[in-house]
Amino acid sequence: MAGTKRHLLAVPELIARKREGNRLSDKDIQALIAGFMNGSVADYQMSALAMAIYFRGLDFDETVAMTLAMRDSGTVLSLDELDAPKVDKHSTGGVGDKVSICLAPIVAACGVTVPMMSGRGLGHTGGTLDKLEAIPGFRVDLSVREFRAQLRKIGCALIGQTGDLAPADKRLYALRDVTGTVESIPLITSSILSKKLAEGIDALVLDVKVGRGAFMKTEPDARDLARSLVRVGTLAGKRVSALLTDMNSPIGYTIGNALETSEALEILHGEGPDDLRHLTYELAVEMLRAAGIAQTKARALRRVELAVSSGDALQKMRQIVGAQGGDPAVVDAPDRLALARRRSTIRATKAGYVTELDPLELGHTSMSLGAGRSRSEDAVDWGAGIRLRVKRGDEVREGDPLATLYASRSALLEPAADRAASAIRIAKRRPAPRDRIIATIRR
Amino acid sequence: MAGTKRHLLAVPELIARKREGNRLSDKDIQALIAGFMNGSVADYQMSALAMAIYFRGLDFDETVAMTLAMRDSGTVLSLDELDAPKVDKHSTGGVGDKVSICLAPIVAACGVTVPMMSGRGLGHTGGTLDKLEAIPGFRVDLSVREFRAQLRKIGCALIGQTGDLAPADKRLYALRDVTGTVESIPLITSSILSKKLAEGIDALVLDVKVGRGAFMKTEPDARDLARSLVRVGTLAGKRVSALLTDMNSPIGYTIGNALETSEALEILHGEGPDDLRHLTYELAVEMLRAAGIAQTKARALRRVELAVSSGDALQKMRQIVGAQGGDPAVVDAPDRLALARRRSTIRATKAGYVTELDPLELGHTSMSLGAGRSRSEDAVDWGAGIRLRVKRGDEVREGDPLATLYASRSALLEPAADRAASAIRIAKRRPAPRDRIIATIRR
Numbered sequence: 001m002a003g004t005k006r007h008l009l010a011v012p013e014l015i016a017r018k019r020e021g022n023r024l025s026d027k028d029i030q031a032l033i034a035g036f037m038n039g040s041v042a043d044y045q046m047s048a049l050a051m052a053i054y055f056r057g058l059d060f061d062e063t064v065a066m067t068l069a070m071r072d073s074g075t076v077l078s079l080d081e082l083d084a085p086k087v088d089k090h091s092t093g094g095v096g097d098k099v100s101i102c103l104a105p106i107v108a109a110c111g112v113t114v115p116m117m118s119g120r121g122l123g124h125t126g127g128t129l130d131k132l133e134a135i136p137g138f139r140v141d142l143s144v145r146e147f148r149a150q151l152r153k154i155g156c157a158l159i160g161q162t163g164d165l166a167p168a169d170k171r172l173y174a175l176r177d178v179t180g181t182v183e184s185i186p187l188i189t190s191s192i193l194s195k196k197l198a199e200g201i202d203a204l205v206l207d208v209k210v211g212r213g214a215f216m217k218t219e220p221d222a223r224d225l226a227r228s229l230v231r232v233g234t235l236a237g238k239r240v241s242a243l244l245t246d247m248n249s250p251i252g253y254t255i256g257n258a259l260e261t262s263e264a265l266e267i268l269h270g271e272g273p274d275d276l277r278h279l280t281y282e283l284a285v286e287m288l289r290a291a292g293i294a295q296t297k298a299r300a301l302r303r304v305e306l307a308v309s310s311g312d313a314l315q316k317m318r319q320i321v322g323a324q325g326g327d328p329a330v331v332d333a334p335d336r337l338a339l340a341r342r343r344s345t346i347r348a349t350k351a352g353y354v355t356e357l358d359p360l361e362l363g364h365t366s367m368s369l370g371a372g373r374s375r376s377e378d379a380v381d382w383g384a385g386i387r388l389r390v391k392r393g394d395e396v397r398e399g400d401p402l403a404t405l406y407a408s409r410s411a412l413l414e415p416a417a418d419r420a421a422s423a424i425r426i427a428k429r430r431p432a433p434r435d436r437i438i439a440t441i442r443r
Numbered sequence: 444m445a446g447t448k449r450h451l452l453a454v455p456e457l458i459a460r461k462r463e464g465n466r467l468s469d470k471d472i473q474a475l476i477a478g479f480m481n482g483s484v485a486d487y488q489m490s491a492l493a494m495a496i497y498f499r500g501l502d503f504d505e506t507v508a509m510t511l512a513m514r515d516s517g518t519v520l521s522l523d524e525l526d527a528p529k530v531d532k533h534s535t536g537g538v539g540d541k542v543s544i545c546l547a548p549i550v551a552a553c554g555v556t557v558p559m560m561s562g563r564g565l566g567h568t569g570g571t572l573d574k575l576e577a578i579p580g581f582r583v584d585l586s587v588r589e590f591r592a593q594l595r596k597i598g599c600a601l602i603g604q605t606g607d608l609a610p611a612d613k614r615l616y617a618l619r620d621v622t623g624t625v626e627s628i629p630l631i632t633s634s635i636l637s638k639k640l641a642e643g644i645d646a647l648v649l650d651v652k653v654g655r656g657a658f659m660k661t662e663p664d665a666r667d668l669a670r671s672l673v674r675v676g677t678l679a680g681k682r683v684s685a686l687l688t689d690m691n692s693p694i695g696y697t698i699g700n701a702l703e704t705s706e707a708l709e710i711l712h713g714e715g716p717d718d719l720r721h722l723t724y725e726l727a728v729e730m731l732r733a734a735g736i737a738q739t740k741a742r743a744l745r746r747v748e749l750a751v752s753s754g755d756a757l758q759k760m761r762q763i764v765g766a767q768g769g770d771p772a773v774v775d776a777p778d779r780l781a782l783a784r785r786r787s788t789i790r791a792t793k794a795g796y797v798t799e800l801d802p803l804e805l806g807h808t809s810m811s812l813g814a815g816r817s818r819s820e821d822a823v824d825w826g827a828g829i830r831l832r833v834k835r836g837d838e839v840r841e842g843d844p845l846a847t848l849y850a851s852r853s854a855l856l857e858p859a860a861d862r863a864a865s866a867i868r869i870a871k872r873r874p875a876p877r878d879r880i881i882a883t884i885r886r
Contacts, residue, residue, distance in 0.1 A: 015623030
């Protein structure tokens, strides 16, 4: 009887199997995802299964099956007509993370095709699409045809998820978000990879963030996620590696869309903050190695440095911005990006060393200034945000500026100033330096 | 922020609290059940919560809160106008369990008011309502007014769940049934007790069955459930105790509606199988003690035996059947209950001792003959079923009858005969006897 029912996809029995800690077969998982999409598996069954998976996990093979089933729930792009290796990067989300905007043109300038699909900001983390849209006229909603044409011509496009990629993931994520089932490493793995595997890439470099401003708060959890992503992505037939990076302070000095885009453009000019450059170059090196363009780290790094110093990366960015409807002149004059008119500077109330720039609080502060969204339907104020005036470890005197806040309405500044001030801590002792890059995880 | 959200009943956060193994407050649980009923807590959230409860459990206080919140989701009957103590019995379900039909009139004849609400059969276990309906004209769907009037006049009514008792339990159970979340002791506890506490009773005696034919397969699980029911029911202000009873073979010789009702009526005549009488009397004793009518087990047992030997219990049953529209003459002539016309007897293929009468297989066999339901909307054939001709431990010779099967269509008999034959095992050694009553659990 059980055999017959299994044949007919008895969903409660499959849920109970996972609940008891048993494996689901590839066919079970395919049937569950297909049923979820055609309505024969109800939302209330999928959420119960997600909770069972939260407790029992999925092994790597099950996670591969889940990833591929979700990938195959919609369009799977093929970019086989393009000769160059196609490599994307995905970050699990941090505060002040504008890396994609400088990384993509640098890597494309090195001869890699970069079909980069990014997301919008939600909660305390910003989104690359919102940052790019701070460039007047810049379009992130290219059609698949435009996307292909731009990749062929320029070797890089910076867009939102196009077409109908991994719709099962979209539905499952929305369900997990309201049922307390987000925090599951195999489900996070399959969510990230199902979308990326539908992009037609050959290789993927992941930036798995860990710390107070990241989704993963502890290093063991982040390491587990990074290992899971690398292992499952590899089993799914792609070259996948991951950097584990610190997210206990914002990246660079800026938080907010125009502010961050401007700072990312500085990197292409060979300027900008050291930590942002360092992280961008490390990810670029990893992408070049994944693409098979450089065999050693040293060679890859030289290639990346040359792309910037030669102006090739800058030129690539002008092409990208122009092709996507933006004003390429912004690339050379980032100060053309409009910032919000109301400003307020917070200052040190005592002398000492900056020991903490709480990324979670600063992210929420930037959101409260108008730079972010608490719901996906909220509008974003591109000019709002925070420009930090100090970095962790800096010595300050009483009265020194710590941060400048930008908003379109004065009323937003005061509560935000209090919040930002509480997020920046000053103590007598200089803190021990912290590396942004914690580890590289390869298969 | 978390504080504000809690205030607004942020369901995903409550689910995550339980998922992390934290307690939910009484208010949390009340809000979840109220939200489930008014639609602000979605089915997919409730099923995820149920799965989190499966893994993390509920403590006794949480289970009480859940029970009371579900009880209060609908009508809560008050029978305070009746002076006599009001005691019901509930069985977790077994094969051949016709105990309620003889138990209720015996206990009522001893001066206890017995407002007995029973269920219908589903799966391999039969339901008291279906068995009673084998009596021509017998109505189980009394209105609340009729129910009260009969209790006042006769002291006993045998009906289905009346009115709008614990509708939250009905909805939650239906959801658990399709989401692999049935097997949770706190959820089973609150499901059983929420309905019973809405009946207006003072005390409840539980028959928690354990074994192959029961929902609880192992004694530790059954003991945990019994303890949970007794503890939570007591915390909810009722006198509750439980018998732990063996369900590794059917109760009595009969399985199927008319067959079982007939056998239960024999008990009222001082006849019928010993194991059925023993279990009935033990439960009756426990109900009398719960009612405060007898202080010791010995006195209670004498009272029960007298109720039967005096004919009082039989007279009570005639009154009940008459009041509920049935023909009271059936009580004195159980052979008036119509049995299905097609019959087949299976016989021993070798000599030896009967070591096993698999209740699960026999329950399914009876169902396949037409006596039970696989879905709640299926119709039941009152005359179908199995009359066992042997008990466990009996010695048989080759060719001796083991069981007679009853069905309305001959085609049903052959596959059922094979199945029944495989459920009755004969071996050379006489098996060690097994007690039906394993333990009594009081607070």
